[in-house]
Amino acid sequence: MTNPLVMFLSRRDDLSTDEIAALDALTLNSQDYAAGTAMIRQGDRPTSSILVLEGLAARAHYLADGKRMISALHVPGDYVDLHSLLLDQMDHDVTALTDCRVALTAHPEVRRVTERLPHLGRLLWLATTIDAAMHRAWIVALGRMSPLSHMAHFLCEMYIRLDIVGLAKDYSYRLAITQIDLADMLGLSVVHVNRTLQDLRATGMVSWVGSTVSIKDWDGLRELAQFEDAYLNLNKRAR
């Protein structure tokens, strides 16, 4: 079983054997979380960093009136709180949307690796800046795209991200999330998500049956979503 973090990073730059060994060492302790449980809670001060190995995790923010917003969806190979190495305190929850297997690494060990292997440290920094770039893409979609285009954009992004870590095949991937989760990612009501999803299906560009998404017309979906993958930094180059 390949380390998804290695897949994520080696898509962006070449890794030395030394660096790969260091990454593998970071993913030794694994732990499971059942769907619906919180890995990290608002207010926590984590002392280790969590890397998703299997499953889907979400950053969930709760408002005073009980509303929930999901600001990011994390797939295998994503560090959900690498930045907790630097940050004070979590201002949101990280929740397992599906059953998850994660790797835990104590912060001092992460720090040691970044100091011993500065190039690898830069790549971990890169991973957090890609997170920020994804956040910006979500902001644009939330602020200025129609629900239909927004949903298409989301499905395009998920396809690319899952493909990178080997979890997509023939433009199909598993996405075991509910319409409630989707509503909290798109900033819409569940009813509207349901109707928008029907509109999207009606275009024939996507089928989403059970938990399997199949993109039937990638070019059409890309255009509908105005999806440009530049923000995901998919080119392999020295960083």
Place this chain on the structure above:
Amino acid sequence: MTNPLVMFLSRRDDLSTDEIAALDALTLNSQDYAAGTAMIRQGDRPTSSILVLEGLAARAHYLADGKRMISALHVPGDYVDLHSLLLDQMDHDVTALTDCRVALTAHPEVRRVTERLPHLGRLLWLATTIDAAMHRAWIVALGRMSPLSHMAHFLCEMYIRLDIVGLAKDYSYRLAITQIDLADMLGLSVVHVNRTLQDLRATGMVSWVGSTVSIKDWDGLRELAQFEDAYLNLNKRAR
């Protein structure tokens, strides 16, 4: 004149004299941009990083139909493209919303500093993770807050961020942006921004006359906005 980046970072951790000297060296070459001009364009591959010294800069994304969305507003002390050190290509513009003075530092020089002073390197990493945290706060506001609360949240955030770099006094600060800019940050139409602004003024919590914002009732505004400053990492501690 104090270096705003030093103010930004030393609010979060103690800086050694060596580190302060290195930061000052990074801000030697300054350059001006008139309001409305682009510092960086989508598609650019910058070879130096830009730090805002004076003025306000925005990350602007343009959609096919001409719509604009602003995903971040940058104030003095903010690096607008520190990550371009790591990233491929800009996927958006950075525009001067007001007249700006910025500092330019060639990437190799930035990289050299981060390798020579790893702690300072971590603080620059921290700066980019704070950017990501602000993005998440904007996502939550866009997705699940009323326009009124969203606007209140924005004004709270601006107050704190400007205060840190010495640009706020007595809960007042200059914010020389148009309602068009504001609309593109909140994801609303200009007409609706105008009406929401009137509602906000009517609460008496804020006055915004000309380009001066004065918060009359900080606690009230904070509550309306559900503003929690944890995401800005204002505590000074070893990172």
Place this chain on the structure above:
DNA sequence: CGTAAGCTTGAATAAAATCAAGCTTTGTGG
């Protein structure tokens, strides 16, 4: 086989965008 949880539908209501003016301020040139 029964029961949640999640999905779907229709109708009513609320929120926001759009359209189309008019108004105000600011800066500029005669």
Place this chain on the structure above:
DNA sequence: CCACAAAGCTTGATTTTATTCAAGCTTACG
């Protein structure tokens, strides 16, 4: 110093979009 653009701000009316409310339906699973 005044006139006059141009940019930005404000307003009312209308249309579109999305939410809310209230059911009924479907599916997975113990």
